[in-house]
Amino acid sequence: MSDPCMLAWVPLLIWLYLLFARGRFWAPRTLPSAAGPVGGRVVAVVPARNEAEHIGRAVGSLLAQDRIGQLQVIVVDDGSSDDTAGAARRAAAAAGAAARLTVLTGAPLAPGWSGKLWAMSQGVAAAARHAPDYLLFTDADIEHASDSVASLVAQAECEQRDLVSVMVRLSSATWAERCLIPAFVFFFFKLYPPRWIAARAARTAGAAGGCILIRPAALARAGGLEAIGGEIIDDCALAARVKASGGSLWLGLSSRTRSLRVYGSFAEIGAMISRTAFNQLRHSWVLLGASLAGLAVTYGAPPLLLATGAPECMLFGGLAWALMTLCYLPMVRFYRLAPTYALLLPAVALFYAGATLHSALRYALGRGGQWKGRAQDVRAQG
Numbered sequence: 001m002s003d004p005c006m007l008a009w010v011p012l013l014i015w016l017y018l019l020f021a022r023g024r025f026w027a028p029r030t031l032p033s034a035a036g037p038v039g040g041r042v043v044a045v046v047p048a049r050n051e052a053e054h055i056g057r058a059v060g061s062l063l064a065q066d067r068i069g070q071l072q073v074i075v076v077d078d079g080s081s082d083d084t085a086g087a088a089r090r091a092a093a094a095a096g097a098a099a100r101l102t103v104l105t106g107a108p109l110a111p112g113w114s115g116k117l118w119a120m121s122q123g124v125a126a127a128a129r130h131a132p133d134y135l136l137f138t139d140a141d142i143e144h145a146s147d148s149v150a151s152l153v154a155q156a157e158c159e160q161r162d163l164v165s166v167m168v169r170l171s172s173a174t175w176a177e178r179c180l181i182p183a184f185v186f187f188f189f190k191l192y193p194p195r196w197i198a199a200r201a202a203r204t205a206g207a208a209g210g211c212i213l214i215r216p217a218a219l220a221r222a223g224g225l226e227a228i229g230g231e232i233i234d235d236c237a238l239a240a241r242v243k244a245s246g247g248s249l250w251l252g253l254s255s256r257t258r259s260l261r262v263y264g265s266f267a268e269i270g271a272m273i274s275r276t277a278f279n280q281l282r283h284s285w286v287l288l289g290a291s292l293a294g295l296a297v298t299y300g301a302p303p304l305l306l307a308t309g310a311p312e313c314m315l316f317g318g319l320a321w322a323l324m325t326l327c328y329l330p331m332v333r334f335y336r337l338a339p340t341y342a343l344l345l346p347a348v349a350l351f352y353a354g355a356t357l358h359s360a361l362r363y364a365l366g367r368g369g370q371w372k373g374r375a376q377d378v379r380a381q382g
Contacts, residue, residue: 005308008316011301015323023193026186026327029252031166034150038157039069040133042149042213045123047116048088049078051140054260056091061143063097067150071100072130075140076119078106084140102126113229121225135219137212142168144211145256152213155250159198162218162247163239165207166254172335176266182331182341183348184273185253192236194251197243205243206251209235210259214242221245232279253334270355277359288360292353299324299349321346 019026044062048055055075062073073092077085085103092101104126106119113121120137127135134153138144145151156164167188170181192206212235219225222241231237243249263269281287302324305317321343328342 005305005310005312005316008301008305008313011297011305011320012316012323014298015320015327018190019323019327022190023195025189025193025195027330028167028189028194031151031155031164031252031254034067034147034154037067037069038150038153040153041070041130042068042072042134042136042153043127043130043132044071044073044136044138044149045120045127046073046075046088046138046140047078047119047123048075048080048084048140049115049119050080050082050084052080052082052084052087054141055084056087057143057260058138058140059088059101060091060095061145062138062149063092063095063100064146065144065149066146068153070130071149072102072127072132073100074102074104074123074126076104076106076123078115078119079108110229114232114234117225117229117231117234121229124219124225132216135214135216137209137214139210139259141259141261142210143258143260145254148211148254148257149213152211156213156215159250160248161250163207163212163214163242164250165209165212165235165239166252166257167208168210168254169256169258169335171259171262172337173262174264176269177263178335178337178341179344180266180269180348180351181263182335182337183328183345183352184269185334186328186331186345187352192251197239197249197251200248203243205236205240205249207235207239207249208251211254211257212238214238218242218245218247222247232276255334266351270351270358273352273355274359274362277356278363279359281356281360283363285360288356291356295349295353299346303346 046058059073059075062071065071075088088101088103092098104122106122109115109118124135136149152164155161167185170185172178172181192204196202196204197206222245227241228234228237239249263272281291302317302321305313308314324345325342328345329339332339332342
């Protein structure tokens with residue numbers, strides 16, 4: 001083997017590992033539909049800040065759930081400057097279910113809390129009077145399928161899980177979304193393989209914050225939301241606390257429950273990634289460097305090896321890119337995109353690397369991740 005190709009086999013070995021030894025993360029399970037009616041009391045807690053555009057459909061979808069025993073919805077209006085509360089109330093009235101909706105005016109943000117978790121904690125406190133068997137934490141831009149809650153409860157009951165979460169179908173309406181969003185889900189499951197999460201003996205824990213069903217007793221054993229009050233990546237922090245306290249988790253995909261939020265441009269998706277990327281790396285510049293190097297070798301090297309013209313390099317690069325495409329193809333198909341989108345993953349990974357670097361630079365400049373007028377992740381001064 002020629003000197004330029006001495007390390008050409010490394011990306012191939014990485015993709016062999018990812019394909020065969022990373023918990024089949026590339027083929028996550030889809031949440032099964034409930035076979036029939038399920039009992040129990042569920043309280044959905046919906047933190048909402050300036051969500052008038054979406055919350056009507058979100059609340060309406062929750063109040064229209066079937067095959068579920070009892071369902072109450074609590075919306076916590078977290079300092080909205082638009083008509084979020086009014087839109088939620090109108091949706092409940094239109095569904096003939098105004099009595100099952102409570103809209104709380106959120107208290108000012110308490111020190112040490114992230115905005116979303118502070119709103120959720122107020123919803124959890126209000127839910128206690130309903131003595132729920134389950135709490136459903138769901139975002140104000142999520143439109144649930146008619147059997148969504150029943151299916152979540154059925155999964156929890158069938159497999160005796162304390163926390164059941166699904167990655168809802170994200171929007172793929174724009175070209176930027178079609179290029180980048182399937183990869184967002186793919187990377188998420190690569191970091192948090194669902195089969196490892198479901199394994200009770202494994203330490204891996206994760207959840208998708210848009211849709212989390214949890215038993216109140218499991219939440220209490222994990223220390224409540226107070227234990228993670230300042231976390232930015234709150235869904236995975238919650239899952240980690242639940243599993244560490246003896247709870248059992250399940251994470252999968254939902255094919256019909258979906259996000260209503262549309263990202264119209266590459267810049268908007270880049271900002272979404274940048275908000276939390278450096279926090280995910282625990283603000284470590286060493287981890288940042290390792291992550292960027294890993295992305296370069298895993299995703300960037302295969303096409304570069306093909307361009308060398310050296311037969312050995314081209315062979316290893318071509319095989320690595322083929323395995324990469326094979327791993328990514330199920331997610332591309334889940335989003336009903338042409339298979340050719342799977343070939344874009346090296347370029348998409350480069351975009352994600354740039355967004356991650358941008359996240360680190362913003363943190364270093366003291367700007368943090370901005371979300372609806374709040375800086376979520378700001379470097380401590382002094």
